[in-house]
Amino acid sequence: MERTFIAIKPDGVQRGLISEILSRFERKGFKLVAIKIVVPSKDFAQKHYHDLKERPFFNGLCGFLSSGPVVAMVWEGEGVIKYGRKLIGATDPQKSEPGTIRGDLAVVVGRNIIHGSDGPETAKDEIKLWFKPEELVKYTSNPEKWIYGVN
Numbered sequence: 001m002e003r004t005f006i007a008i009k010p011d012g013v014q015r016g017l018i019s020e021i022l023s024r025f026e027r028k029g030f031k032l033v034a035i036k037i038v039v040p041s042k043d044f045a046q047k048h049y050h051d052l053k054e055r056p057f058f059n060g061l062c063g064f065l066s067s068g069p070v071v072a073m074v075w076e077g078e079g080v081i082k083y084g085r086k087l088i089g090a091t092d093p094q095k096s097e098p099g100t101i102r103g104d105l106a107v108v109v110g111r112n113i114i115h116g117s118d119g120p121e122t123a124k125d126e127i128k129l130w131f132k133p134e135e136l137v138k139y140t141s142n143p144e145k146w147i148y149g150v151n
């Protein structure tokens, strides 16, 4: 089953939006397989955002991600990478649709409260960066047969 890496950034944590964000993924029918709260180092933040190292906002972005607690998660489900990005909304909250997490809960691009992997390769790399394999929990979730309609 497909997996994606989702993180609530320090602004989302400080604003008390953890349960709001978790509930959107949970109610959709995705399955939480790993979760922890951590303050990443700046070096770790730079690893996470290595693709953006040439961008002018890279230093500020990494400084911000390492400035406080982040809720790091792995969510599992059919199409969860792409649909997770849909739930999150466009990078710039001014362009995110209402109904999306950023559209409903954020205003500016530098404080857009949540991260989600943008494809299968980055999902794999980000899960590996943030979690040890044994931190991913295998379990049967009861509603699965109702969500997917298979036995």
Ligand code: IDP
Pocket: 052, 057, 061, 090, 091, 109, 110, 111, 112, 114, 115, 116, 118
């Ligand atoms: P994403 O988070 O929607 O995948 P990316 O382009 O991967 O967007 O950028 C990573 C993060 O960098 C964004 O979530 C946002 O916090 C920040 N960011 C992106 N573009 C800008 C910008 O133009 N100014 C400031 N911060 C930006």
Ligand code: MG
Pocket: 116, 118
């Ligand atoms: Mg990205």
